[in-house]
Amino acid sequence: MNQSTAIQPQVSLAQSSPTVGTFRERDGALEWSGRTETVRIEPWGPDAVRVRARLGGPLLEGLPGALLDAPEDTASTLELAGGEGRLTVGAVEFWDVAQGRRRLEPGPYELLVGASSEDVRLSATLELDGEPGVFRPMRERGLEAADFDEQRGTAIVDRTRTTGDAVTPSDGDAGELLYLGCDFGAGVTGVAVEVAGEGVVEVSLDGELGAELRVSGTGGVYDYRTLTGAFTAEGVHDVRIGLRGRVRLAHVGFSG
CATH class of the missing domain: 2.60.120.260 (Galactose-binding domain-like)
Structure with missing residues (x-):
């Protein structure tokens, strides 16, 4: 059975200046530290990430009621190169019942960032190549x-x-x-x-x-x-x- 190469959603932060901040890997997570800011992006279950940030101190662990329990180990990759950090988790392919295998539908995908599904702060549209459906x-x-x-x-x-x-x-x-x-x-x-x-x-x-x-x-x-x-x-x-x-x-x- 032929399967297309998995195209995975990626979270990427670019460092605008060497003096602004630096990226590093911490326990499988991508972490950026500036003068007083810290941002950490970590795998959080299949096709999901957890994002935490703090100004003026280290990130806090174990805040009661703030987050779901930690998921089981999640397959992910982390890359640090050229002033960028990239964490890849999951895939945007779906199981195509017509072909009996995974497939990526070509076209626009909307990426939303917000406090909740009803409070979207940022959005972007990604155009992905894929494989059209067949009979x-x-x-x-x-x-x-x-x-x-x-x-x-x-x-x-x-x-x-x-x-x-x-x-x-x-x-x-x-x-x-x-x-x-x-x-x-x-x-x-x-x-x-x-x-x-x-x-x-x-x-x-x-x-x-x-x-x-x-x-x-x-x-x-x-x-x-x-x-x-x-x-x-x-x-x-x-x-x-x-x-x-x-x-x-x-x-x-x-x-x-």
Whole structure:
């Protein structure tokens, strides 16, 4: 599986003059000290940093009620060079369910700094290069059940006792999954569903029922079998999958 290089959010402070202040590393944090000022930026959980500053003295530790508890160790990098200090934490990529991997959406990103989400003091817009989204390749990957765009009345459950996800009606009655932008290319003639339990799986194309597969009891919630049926489609469509009964759906594939 090819993955794009992670592009990570960065916090950078530039030293305007050698006499103003200096940067240093302190316990994995980036710290700047001026004549009477101290600013420290430190990793504070995935995709987050904590910023503290004080005028006229060292930074205070353990202020009651002021901050959340310290997070677990966070992967980060710190660079000091050429009068700059740079701390990198986290990534702005997201999990693209259509491609089954992480992806950076290209375009403008707004960076906000403030006392709270309702009290923004500074803002900036960053234009990032990335990888445009694509349609879901039905012949090549099919649909992992848990990679839906929208759902109604379903729950994600264990696919096996150790790994993977499946989807089932949350009340044991009925549920629906929606997958947008499904590309069937030049066309398919068959569908295969990997299921466990007992019930019915309905596969619809743009709201019209294309296949209905009945699942007899497979012996247990982890006892999956593959059922096949006729199903024709070509080009790009939205796919809806209806689940009825105590059935668990893991994957839907297309062929022909």
